Amino acid sequence: MFARRRWVTALVAAMAILVVACGSSNNKSSTSGGGAAATQASGVTAGVAKAPTLAASQGAKGSVTFCLGKDTSGNQKAAVKKFNAKYSGQGLSAKLLEFPTSADEQRNQFVQREEAKSSECDVFFSDVIWTAEFAAQKWLLDMSDYVNQRKADFIPSSLETIHFDNKYFGVPQATDAAFMYYRTDKISSFPSTWQDLYTQAKANGGIVYQGASYEGLTCDYLELAFAAGGKVLSPDGKKSAINSPQNLKALQFMVDGIKSGAAPKAVTTYMEEESRRAFESGRYAFMRNWSYAYALGNAKGSKVKGKFKVAPFPTFAAGGKAAVLGGHNLVISAYSKNPQGAVKLIDYLTSPEVEAVNAAQFSITPTLEATYDDPAVKKAMPFAAELKQAVQQAHARPVTPVYPQVSQAIYKNVNAVLSGQTSPQDALKKADAQINQALSTF
Numbered sequence: 001m002f003a004r005r006r007w008v009t010a011l012v013a014a015m016a017i018l019v020v021a022c023g024s025s026n027n028k029s030s031t032s033g034g035g036a037a038a039t040q041a042s043g044v045t046a047g048v049a050k051a052p053t054l055a056a057s058q059g060a061k062g063s064v065t066f067c068l069g070k071d072t073s074g075n076q077k078a079a080v081k082k083f084n085a086k087y088s089g090q091g092l093s094a095k096l097l098e099f100p101t102s103a104d105e106q107r108n109q110f111v112q113r114e115e116a117k118s119s120e121c122d123v124f125f126s127d128v129i130w131t132a133e134f135a136a137q138k139w140l141l142d143m144s145d146y147v148n149q150r151k152a153d154f155i156p157s158s159l160e161t162i163h164f165d166n167k168y169f170g171v172p173q174a175t176d177a178a179f180m181y182y183r184t185d186k187i188s189s190f191p192s193t194w195q196d197l198y199t200q201a202k203a204n205g206g207i208v209y210q211g212a213s214y215e216g217l218t219c220d221y222l223e224l225a226f227a228a229g230g231k232v233l234s235p236d237g238k239k240s241a242i243n244s245p246q247n248l249k250a251l252q253f254m255v256d257g258i259k260s261g262a263a264p265k266a267v268t269t270y271m272e273e274e275s276r277r278a279f280e281s282g283r284y285a286f287m288r289n290w291s292y293a294y295a296l297g298n299a300k301g302s303k304v305k306g307k308f309k310v311a312p313f314p315t316f317a318a319g320g321k322a323a324v325l326g327g328h329n330l331v332i333s334a335y336s337k338n339p340q341g342a343v344k345l346i347d348y349l350t351s352p353e354v355e356a357v358n359a360a361q362f363s364i365t366p367t368l369e370a371t372y373d374d375p376a377v378k379k380a381m382p383f384a385a386e387l388k389q390a391v392q393q394a395h396a397r398p399v400t401p402v403y404p405q406v407s408q409a410i411y412k413n414v415n416a417v418l419s420g421q422t423s424p425q426d427a428l429k430k431a432d433a434q435i436n437q438a439l440s441t442f
Contacts, residue, residue: 044136044401044442045165051141051332052340054149054347060340061091067110068125070101075362076125076349083348094345103127114139114333122336123345126170126329128161128396129403134331135169136401136442141332141339144168146347153352155388158367160396162329171350172367174358175327177390178219179310179383181279181287181297190311194224194253197286197314202262207286208275211267213415218407219324220288221414222397223313224250226322232398232406232435240435242410243428250316251424255417268418280304288313290326291365291387310383312390323394327365359384365391405438 084093099109134140147168158172186204191197201207210216230246257263279287282303298305315321332342358364360376372388413427
């Protein structure tokens with residue numbers, strides 16, 4: 001009971017950070033949206049400094065500063081306290097430097113320090129969508145040596161978010177992937193395809209998701225586009241691939257869903273919370289949302305309490321399964337004065353011990369495969385098996401230094417289509433031109 005109460009509190013407090021990260025798995029039948037695992041902008045990070053190996057960092061001493069947003073759940077404070085107790089004897093310690101809660105402000109604080117070549121931050125808690133931008137600026141140390149030693153520990157999809165220019169620029173500490181929530185009193189069995197899901201939605205009250213013009217819609221659209229076989233960028237990351245038959249098929253599917261009444265027209269204004277409240281009203285049969293909504297849906301006052309389950313996304317007919325990753329990675333500043341200590345801290349913060357505590361006590365979605373099978377995690381997160389599957393079939397959003405411009409081109413044009421302002425064909429043509437323009441700037 002204590003774990004469940006803490007779970008609800010932590011998730012509500014951290015919700016703003018999680019939804020900005022948006023996401024949120026590894027499925028051979030779907031694509032990775034331009035290839036986090038492909039060679040991207042090769043040569044961009046040539047000559048970048050390498051982080052010390054773990055072996056070379058064993059005797060690290062001195063202080064390490066860990067910069068992050070407001071630690072609203074308290075998991076990082078707890079882990080750093082344990083780290084200091086464990087390594088103080090060898091003269092190694094860590095401290096937290098918390099930035100404002102806003103994701104934009106967190107990014108700006110780190111950027112300002114890197115532009116000034118400041119050594120204030122040794123380790124930074126970086127949103128998964130910032131990796132390529134920071135790496136291209138040569139602000140991060142190459143952690144490939146460390147990651148390659150631990151690859152088997154991590155869910156493969158989580159490694160996509162730190163992979164750029166054939167190097168690994170960090171270590172995944174927290175991930176996330178969305179679920180499909182469905183009413184067990186309205187739906188007898190979970191549909192095997194998106195097409196069947198929308199058919200059942202139309203007959204049983206509808207489906208709600210994040211259709212407003214913001215980052216959440218990029219995630220929602222790419223989940224369908226990737227499953228349909230589409231991608232955003234070319235394998236080398238230098239050209240747009242958004243204007244494709246596969247992406248058009250996914251976009252037309254979303255449009256048809258609104259036109260048929262399977263999804264309400266109001267969904268074009270919904271973010272995470274609007275979707276959650278709509279689902280909890282009891283009207284709708286399905287909801288696409290992040291894992292935080294599970295606890296809230298079962299809280300006192302919810303009209304769907306005890307009446308829903310969650311499942312990873314179904315197959316897109318004639319395609320595959322896909323989801324989009326959210327989360328944060330631990331990266332080392334190129335200007336760190338204690339890179340050995342930074343490696344030791346990251347190694348501890350991504351250890352099985354800490355990942356299990358983060359999941360069981362703070363509801364942080366694990367990046368380590370084995371953590372999902374930990375008895376304490378299973379007890380605290382009753383949907384652990386479904387969450388693991390969702391993360392496994394998810395992919396990183398396009399790993400590119402101009403990701404903000406790429407995402408904006410996607411969500412603005414997709415929203416324009418869903419709102420009836422333009423056609424799917426014209427929207428993808430416009431997005432294609434905007435993405436190529438952004439890519440031409442680096």
